[in-house]
Amino acid sequence: MQQRIHFTQKLDELRMQLIRMAALTEKAVHDATRAYLENDTDLAESVVMNDAAVNDMEDAIDTFNLELLALDQPMAKDLRLIIGSMRLTVNLERIGDECVNLAHRTLFLSTRPPLPANARMERLCAHVQDMLTKAVRAFVDEDTVLAGEICAMDHTADELSLKVLKEAISTMVEETRIVERSVHVIMASRHLERIGDLATNLAEAVIFIKEGQNVKHRCKG
């Protein structure tokens, strides 16, 4: 099957591009969360700037996949890789968008007096980063067990973000001067929580590629 060697090379290329896009997204989450926690406006601005690269990668991978479908008529696991990779890119791109949103919160909050350190937000930042890193590793290693663990981690992200909300509400009731800032903190926690959801979608796509099982909507409790 000589002509398939070329096709196999194209699939390897597709995997490489996905890993590159995932790496860019991981960096975005890393930078956006650090910028938020450390009030680093330069870093936040760089997150906003760098998002275009993630979008470009999504377009490039889409075109690549379209050509693979049209020219190589893939079947079975190859077909699943291509469909799954489209899911991966859509979700990675959205994670990039949430990082931009988070960066905007950082930039706004930097124009106001600093709020006291928020341990829950720190945990939430670390948690969703961990989810994304694991989702990417699950894809690279085709590790569906790890992918399954990510689905379970989403609960914690939801819980943490809910606690941030409740805490913010009670501080707002006590002190009206920080209402505006607290609203932005709540929104920041939403962006993080959303990154957790999207990382879960990545994990589901990994399971789909490997096993052909659609676990979408089943993962989330």
Next chain:
Amino acid sequence: MPNIKIASQSLDFHYGAFQALHQVDLNFEEHQVTALIGPSGCGKSTYLRCINRMNDLIPGARVDGRLTLDGEDIYAPGVDVVELRRRIGMVFQKPNPFPKTIYENVAYGLRVNGVKDKRVLDQSVESSLRGAALRDEVKDRLESSALGLSGGQQQRLCIARALAVRPEVLLMDEPASALDPIATQKIEDLIHELKRDLTIIIVTHSMQQAARVSDRTAFFYLGKLIEEGDTRTIFTRPRNKQTEDYITGRFG
């Protein structure tokens, strides 16, 4: 309960000392299209030819196990092979029309079966050509030679010839492999039409064709049935690694 039209149980086939089929268990449901796929030499044609006893004439050929049509043993002593082949028609890879008129090609099977009435013959030729989606193209030249038809038309003529004797099962061995995309499309459309009345077993080397025309797919390798199942499942998430390697083009 779907009706099992054809069933093979522990089917072995030998060409002399060479065993070409090993313990093949496979059922074919009525009104379904089953695609047989697998690399060259894996025994697809051999299996197909066992079903209508086309292998009988090969010296040293031996069939063991059981093959049934409507539950009745195809190889039982006393089976009328001519009648069996009327019920189980076959279309080959290369169109093989007789050097006769288009009309006579289609009427041939009926004449062999003793039909003489001109009206009956006319009607049957007409409906068979229609059934094979060829009538409009040839209705004004039924008395010209079949050899003047294009390859795709010849293949549909052979299908019309097979249909004329009102078979219950149609065996097709790579029926579109010598045809252009348009003629291929016509044959594939025809298969969809025909399965209302027939049970169809088709051998094809085109994965896309198998995926397009069949309800079920059976993968053969080295004379063994490796995996059989719903076509949608076989082409999206086959269970067997060899099946996956074959349909994704990573074999050998």
